[in-house]
Amino acid sequence: MTTDTANARGNARTRPNPGLLVIGRLVVPALAVVTLLFGGGLVLGLVQSLGYLPATGMQMFTLRHFAGVLSDPDFFYSLGLTFYIAATSTATAALISVAMALVLTSLARRQRVVHFIFQIPLTVPHLVIAVALVFMMAPTGLLSRAALKLGMINSSASFPLLINDSWAIGTLTAYVWKEVPFITLMILSVLRRTGMELLEVGKTLKASRRQRFFHITLPTIFPSLAAACLIVFAYTFGAFEVPFLLGQTYPMTLPVWAYKSYSDVDLMARPEGIAIGLIIAAVIIAAVVAAQLLTKAARHRGLVL
Amino acid sequence: MVAAGVIVVVLLPFVPLVMWSLSDRWFYPELWPRQWGLRAWQYVFSTAGTQILGGLWQSVGVAATVSCISVGIGMPAGRALGLFDFRGKDLVAVVLILPVIVPPLCVAMGLHLWFIIIGLAGSFLGVVLVHLTFCLPYAVFVMWGIFSNYDPAYEEQARSLGAPAWKVLVRVTLPLTFPGIIVAGLFAFLLSWSQYLSTLIIGGGKVATLPILLFALMGSGDRPVAAAVSIVFVAPAMLALLFSARYLGGRSITGVR
């Protein structure tokens, strides 16, 4: 998707602009739906988090819900945990993906079964992999039973905590399993389209294997790798199901906390939940903007595509 | 070597799902179920059949509706973005990328109050609308990619050969962009299909799609049934993958999340 933009520009540039009326007719429906529903959702969320809640009779503009969240001593634990999960799973998945992409390009295209199997996690909902990992990694799960059978542990209590643990191992496992194929396939399409030819050029221009990787492969895949990583980071930072099922109960990740507050029986907690949601959105948008600026700087210096 | 590794790592998580769904009695620390059986599957298809199959249809209905609307509205937008350069194009791109990266949680919480007031909360339509906020932009991006490699001269050729506009659409444009339409539709379907939280917030439990039921089952602790429902939940997505592998010439469905 986003990686095709350079290409898209090329096609669009050669064509005369058919006028705002024609373009408007094509774009406006989609834009209207997104603006109304997405934009409307965010604005209404903001309004509510700023204290306008007719159901409870609160109609005062106030910053106290945001203040309440930000001054909560648990907030920074949660923020840290959420960031740790998102950053670690994205970085791990990215490293594995680059290696996988290289392996898959060297693997003959004819090995279609591998390619097919490799795509399976793309279609598996996060919820299902979380459920599967509960069955696999819980203290009474399949791994624990196998370890006991093999005599590696002597009771379920001595099995290491892999889910609901403080290192979020279960959550990270689920995300890495799910996101590696996504990132890999994003890189792979670029690598197959232009990367292979450029690598041949690199060979004839006397670049060693290592040099080809750092000077050709990495700069070529960087834009799609970065785009894929951003999407994964944004997703893992704002997702609910996996940390809810596999994460520890305290501290919670921000999305889990946001939903807990929002669905609290105490309606007064609802604006705080929405405030946390907006903070999540703000962090993600800030991360994307920062990444864009960094990429622009790198491009300016000719480091990447 | 690597191939074998990939296959094991990908398929391993399904082993406990399948085993648990086929076990009647299985206690810790046994490695194999003490008694294999179809209790869970009987529960899924007969005891709680109306509820779970109802959830399946609910899920299919929501995802199919979202997918159709996304493609229908997304295709013209993708065409404009892929074929033309115009003022404000960057802004349009930003407006469309935001719903892709901002978690649906934020939007759903904001929309909830409004939907309560206009009577959409707890309704099928309400859930479809909230899913559209992120499925539609995805479809637009896919179609953008498709149309950036599309040559509208084919349409002009058809027109000059005497085809009226609607025939050009049906006989030229749609066949040429068909693989892209399928991929876009598949993306939107899968995104909507696996959505939990926004469905829960807007649907309020009244629109009981499969993920809502699965979450409730995980809470109840009946592992065999939860495993069986999980399998029911992945099956259509797998079929979609098989379908795409079969009909899109083995092309990978790059970009699906």
Next chain:
Amino acid sequence: MGDLKLQNITIDYDHTPVVHDFSLTVENGQMASLLGPSGAGKTTVLKAVAGLLQPRSGEIFIDGRLANGLPPEKRNAVMVFQKNLLFPFMNVEQNIGFGLRMQGRSNAEVHRRIEKILELTELTGLNRRKVHELSGGQQQRVSLARALVLQPAILLLDEPLSSLDATLRQQMRELIQDIQAQTRITTLFVTHDQAEALMMSQRVCLLLNGRIRQVGNPQELFYRPADPEVARFFGGCNFFEGQLKNGVYYSPFATVAAPELADNGQRLNATIRPEDILISVKGTQGLPGRVQKASFEGGTTRIWVQCQNRVFVVLAPRTDLCAGQNVRLHLPKDKIRIFPPGN
């Protein structure tokens, strides 16, 4: 600097041979072209020399050293691809300097050599340009410069001009010839364009269906094609049959002394180029014929003449002939090429 020697190369692709028993020597400082229609296996040969694929059998010697088994980066041959394949994330200077940097040359040396090569390829001042800001011709020159700057023993050019329009292509041909004459770099040049091969190279190797059909200097291939297929590739279209008797070749159209051919009464094919046939309206000399059609081509007119049971194609600089007209054809004896036995 160095010579290139290919001995009995056979190359497989997907277990089917695409190049059979290919042998070719390019002398030091020579510009040779590998000519053939698309799909003949030209690029395959080039890639084998570059080391991008391995021949099933045969030897490749670059500068006198056996290169089989050497990876591309260890070979003293650089290939310029058909698509310019410039690194899109680098500017002109970075692209040209790529190979030198890979060898770990010092900054000063890299800059000095880049400047020199920019001048040679008429790109001076474009150092900082982004690849997508260059014209097609400039991109192709950068691609050439990127290879030349490494001063390889062998330069391999894979149809580097095919993506350019006619005028630009002519300019690039001249530029490449100039550069080759100046640097005296041994060059193997792949093309499907016979005119390009004839004008650019000192030695032409014609490849058809993965096999060498003829190697020689441009005049040899053009005037003394080894067999009818070679003649056809260079635009030959007039073929006829005759018989040898007592050192003389007899055919209904011409009688030619052929003392060099074995005299055993066998039937042999012969050809004459369309521009070598003389045509006249008056007189009683020559073969009588009738014009079937004439098609004006600018400098010349292509005329189809029915003569006995054959149709001869004649290229002549006259415009006064029309269908149905009676003419006389004259086939100069020295322009007739009799194919040796076996064809």
